[in-house]
Amino acid sequence: MTTILIIEDETAIRELISELLSIEDFNVVEAMNGKEGVAIAQSVFIDLIICDVMMPELDGYGVLAALQENPKTATIPFIFLTAKGTKQDIRYGMNLGADDYLIKPFTNDELLDAINVRLKKQGIVYQQYLNKLDQTKEQLNHFFNHDPLTNLPNQLSLRDSFEKIIVAHEANPTPSLLLTGEPNPTFALIILSFERFSRVNDYLGYEGGNYVLKEAAERIRQVVGSQGIINRLNSNEFVILFNPLSPENSLGSTRSLQEHITPFAKNLLQAFLDPFIIEAQEIVCPIILGIAFYATHGKTLEQLLQCAIKAKESIKHQGGNLYQVYHPSLVKTSPHNALSIERDLRHALENDEFVVYYQPQINAKTRQIVGAEALIRWQHPQEGRIPPYVFIPVAEESGLIQDIGEWVLHKACEQLKHWTQLGLPSIRVAINLSARQFKQANLAHWLSQLLKAQAIEPGQIELELTESIVVDNITCSIEQLTQLKNLGVHVAMDDFGTGYSSLSYLQQFPFDILKIDQCFVRNIHQNAKNAAITKAIIEMAHQLNLRVVAEGVETIEELNFVKDNNCDEIQGYFFSPPIPAEALTQLLQTPDPFVF
Numbered sequence: 001m002t003t004i005l006i007i008e009d010e011t012a013i014r015e016l017i018s019e020l021l022s023i024e025d026f027n028v029v030e031a032m033n034g035k036e037g038v039a040i041a042q043s044v045f046i047d048l049i050i051c052d053v054m055m056p057e058l059d060g061y062g063v064l065a066a067l068q069e070n071p072k073t074a075t076i077p078f079i080f081l082t083a084k085g086t087k088q089d090i091r092y093g094m095n096l097g098a099d100d101y102l103i104k105p106f107t108n109d110e111l112l113d114a115i116n117v118r119l120k121k122q123g124i125v126y127q128q129y130l131n132k133l134d135q136t137k138e139q140l141n142h143f144f145n146h147d148p149l150t151n152l153p154n155q156l157s158l159r160d161s162f163e164k165i166i167v168a169h170e171a172n173p174t175p176s177l178l179l180t181g182e183p184n185p186t187f188a189l190i191i192l193s194f195e196r197f198s199r200v201n202d203y204l205g206y207e208g209g210n211y212v213l214k215e216a217a218e219r220i221r222q223v224v225g226s227q228g229i230i231n232r233l234n235s236n237e238f239v240i241l242f243n244p245l246s247p248e249n250s251l252g253s254t255r256s257l258q259e260h261i262t263p264f265a266k267n268l269l270q271a272f273l274d275p276f277i278i279e280a281q282e283i284v285c286p287i288i289l290g291i292a293f294y295a296t297h298g299k300t301l302e303q304l305l306q307c308a309i310k311a312k313e314s315i316k317h318q319g320g321n322l323y324q325v326y327h328p329s330l331v332k333t334s335p336h337n338a339l340s341i342e343r344d345l346r347h348a349l350e351n352d353e354f355v356v357y358y359q360p361q362i363n364a365k366t367r368q369i370v371g372a373e374a375l376i377r378w379q380h381p382q383e384g385r386i387p388p389y390v391f392i393p394v395a396e397e398s399g400l401i402q403d404i405g406e407w408v409l410h411k412a413c414e415q416l417k418h419w420t421q422l423g424l425p426s427i428r429v430a431i432n433l434s435a436r437q438f439k440q441a442n443l444a445h446w447l448s449q450l451l452k453a454q455a456i457e458p459g460q461i462e463l464e465l466t467e468s469i470v471v472d473n474i475t476c477s478i479e480q481l482t483q484l485k486n487l488g489v490h491v492a493m494d495d496f497g498t499g500y501s502s503l504s505y506l507q508q509f510p511f512d513i514l515k516i517d518q519c520f521v522r523n524i525h526q527n528a529k530n531a532a533i534t535k536a537i538i539e540m541a542h543q544l545n546l547r548v549v550a551e552g553v554e555t556i557e558e559l560n561f562v563k564d565n566n567c568d569e570i571q572g573y574f575f576s577p578p579i580p581a582e583a584l585t586q587l588l589q590t591p592d593p594f595v596f
């Protein structure tokens with residue numbers, strides 16, 4: 001509301017003007033003399049002043065002069081109101097800085113016109129001032145929120161971008177997972193990190209390093225396009241908020257975030273395969289990507305950053321050109337150097353350093369051992385036992401997993417044959433397949449030859465695959481799974497719930513078994529959410545004719561919960577950790593070892 005100050009010593013005139021302006025919806029403040037007028041103008045926000053000239057104590061000219069001295073009041077539009085109407089008087093007042101002169105007597109319209117003209121003018125000036133201020137603010141904002149080298153938003157603006165995306169998605173929520181009631185992941189936070197960037201600086205100097213970073217930002221921009229926001233996080237890391245499901249980007253597409261992420265990550269890696277050329281020198285800067293999904297892995301920026309960093313750290317030192325989606329079981333940093341692991345892995349097979357352990361799977365009702373999962377162990381001659389989560393990713397990356405995986409399958413078949421020869425009840429053996437093995441074109445053929453050669457019933461073999469392996473290329477996966485099933489082997493979805501967690505995926509694939517990941521089972525009797533999810537998983541899996549195995553059952557409470565909720569089989573430390581083949585042989589020879 002516009003506030004007008006009337007400075008007039010004659011009460012009748014002051015009240016008349018006040019009434020008129022109040023009717024016109026102005027907020028009116030009255031002053032009975034010049035001094036009071038100046039004091040009010042300096043303490044209250046006033047949009048316009050109407051002031052008499054002839055007043056005791058301080059006349060109108062004195063008021064105007066006093067207001068002009070103070071920057072706070074100098075620009076308030078000022079209209080003189082007087083009976084003194086000579087040319088000189090008017091000029092004098094105008095020279096002092098008055099905006100208009102109304103000569104008594106004046107009509108209401110004359111007064112209102114004068115006021116409106118002044119306010120309008122002031123409004124335009126004010127708007128111009130605001131525009132200018134906005135421009136300056138914008139420039140300052142840009143300066144503070146951008147990285148001068150790449151002109152990309154910097155770390156400071158990451159939070160803003162993050163919040164904007166969340167607000168947009170909340171306004172337009174994605175459908176929840178059938179199963180868990182959890183929303184589908186809506187966008188991903190990706191950390192893009194250079195492997196050994198200090199090498200670039202050493203080699204090309206600081207200037208050269210800067211050039212590479214600028215070029216790198218450009219390559220990232222090209223790949224990301226309108227699908228996300230890029231921020232420079234620190235000297236050699238960028239963060240991408242990958243948002244392909246935003247209403248502008250998804251336009252009718254029904255692809256999920258997971259379906260977008262693999263090709264996107266691959267394109268990013270691809271963009272860094274070409275060398276950077278600087279002063280006729282070529283330098284390759286491999287990158288790694290750590291990926292976390294909103295809201296699957298966290299709902300705050302900090303949580304997602306932490307997960308993406310963990311994912312990235314887990315593949316650090318592996319030579320670059322890799323990406324990793326966060327998974328709760330990822331370790332911070334491998335204590336072993338990936339390069340030496342790769343070197344030693346090459347000899348491990350020849351040197352007979354691997355052993356297969358078996359972890360029993362127990363029928364929840366009968367408590368009989370119905371199967372066992374084959375889990376590889378590496379006894380390193382110097383380092384001692386190296387856990388699979390350390391060497392399997394290196395083996396996978398280097399391609400060595402192919403030979404190692406085949407060796408495990410061979411071993412498992414030999415073991416099954418051995419148990420048959422001993423006349424022991426026949427059990428199934430579950431074997432983990434790596435992504436590379438699964439993608440091998442002749443896998444089914446190769447496996448059928450192996451089973452024939454070893455005289456193994458295909459039904460005794462179960463192959464465990466994780467969600468991430470099968471969703472990579474759905475059509476090929478279905479084809480491959482179908483071929484394997486036609487052989488007569490069983491296929492299990494491993495670690496269910498940790499990756500894509502969607503039964504809609506599962507329905508497309510011809511799985512026989514679903515293994516609920518241990519993160520759901522942990523303390524399930526105390527965790528209402530996990531309990532509800534697990535119940536739902538078991539029910540839905542049964543509707544899809546899948547056998548359900550609960551992994552990582554450690555306590556009687558966990559056992560009772562999954563058993564009471566109709567889980568078919570149990571695997572976990574409560575019954576037995578993975579044990580050497582001989583130990584399992586003994587268990588198989590013992591009548592009812594788990595009936596107690």
Ligand code: C2E
Nearest residue numbers: 375376388389392408432433434552553554571572573578
């Ligand atoms: P996975 O397939 O999820 O295997 C289950 C893991 O859970 C095993 O870890 C097992 O020892 C552990 N586990 C079982 N019950 C419990 C329990 O009650 N509590 C806890 N805390 N853990 C339990 P492990 O043997 O360290 O293997 C880790 C991963 O390495 C496996 O996860 C699998 O992905 C991979 N792996 C192991 N052997 C092979 C193999 O021969 N080939 C391939 N491709 N991957 C393998």
Ligand code: CA
Nearest residue numbers: 373432464494
């Ligand atoms: Ca497994």
Ligand code: CA
Nearest residue numbers: 494495515551
């Ligand atoms: Ca598992």
